[in-house]
Amino acid sequence: MDLQNARVCITGGAGFVGSHLAEHLIDEYDADVRIADRFSNSSPDWVPAGAELVEGDLTEPDVVAEAITPDVDVVFHFAADKDASRDDTEQFRVNTTLTQRVIERMDEVDVRNVAFTSSSTVYGEAPRPTPEDYAPLEPISVYGASKLAEESLLSVYAHSHDFQVWSFRFANIVGPRLQLGAVVPDFIGKLRDDPSTLEILGDGRQEKSYLHVADCVDAMCHVVQHADQPVNTYNLGTRTTTSVKTIADIVADEMGLDPDYEFTGGDRGWTGDVPRMRLSVEKLAGLGWEAPGSSDDAVRRATRELLDEGVYGLDESV
Template sequence: MRSIVTGGAGFIGSHLVDYLVSAGDDVIVIDSLISGDLNSIQDHLDSKRITLVSADLLSDLWQEHLFGADRVYHLAADPDVRESSVSPDKQLNNTIIATHRVLEAMRKASVPEIVFTSTSTVYGEASIIPTPESYTPMEPVSVYGASKLACEALISAYCHSFSMRSWIFRFANIIGARSGHGVITDFIRKLKANPHELEILGDGKQTKSYLEVRECIRAIMFVVHHTQDPVNTYNIGSEDWISVTEIADLLCQEMGLSPKYRYTGGSRGWVGDVPKMQLDISRLKSLGFIPEISSRESVRIAVKSALE
């Protein structure tokens, strides 16, 4: 296949590129390299197994590369949930407007399929946990979550209006090698600055589901290969959860440190944070896919990767 990957030099995107290259796809990566890391895909560039188009989706000229493509994997977005409460315009432009431009480029180039990475934050503070895909009302508590939900609606409309097919994946917290943000990165940065004390945002009781990135990619591709509806929406996550304090314990154990924990207080770590999150993955399991690792094991793998 000829596959387009927006945000292909990013954390999840680069792992997806690894998978697609190994599957023999002709891969074109479109990435502004503002938050993406060229080193993540450099080996593929050196071997000429992929093509890199260095472009911002809010600019032009990248659209011509979609002609002849079979599928777009749209991962480019601003991944910082906390930042969305400070600079909402940035989130709206880089997520909603960028997604609309991708869909328009697909329509004009007659690209029939799109894979979109959404988020568990579209559910807001769900009253049903684990939360199924059918949960309502969808009331995001962050601009990030609202932006992703708006993109889901746009994709659905384009699929039904222009005979496209889509796969929408609502992620738990995806972690692992090449991640440049999140609680693990934050903790490591703080402990390197002061190994005797660790600031933990909120009360440390925030409890969420985590999944290692390669297992996430395996789930994505499994669903894509086993579903054919016009719009296919699936949760991806593990079947358990872990608290922020437990993550700190695991990290400190790996680093050989015993710092004093200092909590900032409150049930949320930041504006827009959801204190408890676990996704119902029954729909994913009904296809025959069962995650092979837990939240705790995912965190342990991600910690080791980050320290390396």
Template sequence: MDLSTQHVLVTGGAGFVGSHLVDRLLADGATVTVVDNLSSGSRDRIADDADFVEADLTDPDALDGVLDGVDLVFHLAASKLVDTDRPHGQFEDNTQMTLNLLEAMADADVTKIAYTSSSTVYGEAPRPTPEDFAPLEPISAYGASKLADEGLLSARAHSHDLTVWNFRFANVVGPGLRGAVIPDFIEKLIEDPESLTILGNGRQEKSYLHITDCVDAMLHIVATADDAMNTYNLGTRTTTSVDRIAAIVADEMDLDPDYEYTGGDRGWTGDVPKMRLSIEKLAALGWEPSLSSDEAVRQSTRELLDELR
């Protein structure tokens, strides 16, 4: 698929991943419409060349007329907080958004959707985790909602004229990221350069994928995979521990803080302590990340320091 000729709708396009995706789509020549309720995204992130619709996708009428002339949907809108105090509400919101979007797409005869799922659908699985690992047993309501959405999309793909590209992300990092370990460490060390509080025991270890690689991988999959349901892991072949992230951030800030740990083998309820996705299926499609996990963390640290200092 040549996206330069397409009209693309991006739900959640005012968020971290969504805004980077919108910028890349526009640079590639696509026409882009963004739908976002701005609950966690920012209007300032959306490029002037994109059309913007402020709407809440939990409203069944939110997309009335919005999908006219759209060729492809990237569905990123979701409640993303893993350690939420309203797990049932989060599950209902996320699945309702996807159901409403699918109904609106059917009404507008839009037959192509790319969906951003998550490594959290696997739960605490052996590593590296391939796409065909089973059973899928998420340990958070967020992961459960992503798995439920995958089921909704799969059912439509196999029973209706719908093509689905389903992306299971590792941890995505880069400029504009907030509410995650790298910006958290930077903000803590700006406030107190002498000490750093680390959630858990510091030995949690996961893959970190830079946002430029993430967007590039998504677009590569959409351009080259053509089954009804196309599920791919997006990540790196390497991992980085929380202690290693702390060391990289401290090194880039030229600091030597003392570490204090909150204890336990995970940072919060629903946290998966160890995660590395197999990307062999993606590699067979002709794509490899340009940065390792450590390199993605270091580059993101430098980019975020420019923003947060």
């Protein structure tokens, strides 16, 4: 579909990736953007000028009705409990309920285009690089299980309710506004507190692909405008990976520090953590888009931006 001058609703649009997408759509496509958010892991300060705001919980029918109106051309569904380290089924209930409410409302008012932020966690511990058609999908975290269930529900609506769906399986996205809980701002915060020592979860050899948020939103828009199947599933990432220890080296270097590293041990940072991940991006490249830099480049750029920003995550009162 054409995003130029489109009427767009972004659920969770005041969050990290959603707010960058909103800015990109307004600046590059002159889109009319409506953001729906309850500010549980986002900030009112991140709502760009020119965007309309609907504040509230999207599990509530009246909030969904206000956000998704018949004049909307496409919904970018970002709203979710995004903590991949959680290990309880309440996260599954919340995320699947959010998606259920959104697509039921879309069906009710005949809005048929939806772009969904899924995750590489749907693959579990898969061979690398992992293509979109890899099977069986066996997530090892509740977060990954919720994303897989949401993809499945969207597939049903694509094939039975004439929806067009774009599902994006993200690598690790980094850049300005990235919150505490993610490795780069966590390392910055720890080194601000104690420049001499840095605790690293696991053994530091966990290795994943990192993509800058500006490249992420550009890739999403490219896919939405060029992929036209009922269900369009794309990995978003780089061809390269970065280890946790290398991230520590980059952050320390950008801060002008030389700390001692203290590893907590084990091959993963938390229960459900996939220690090694690299996505195949051949399908994305075949559609005409490829990341302009490496995974290391994305981490270094994000570190510099977060240091310039001077804010590492959200205040708990937000």
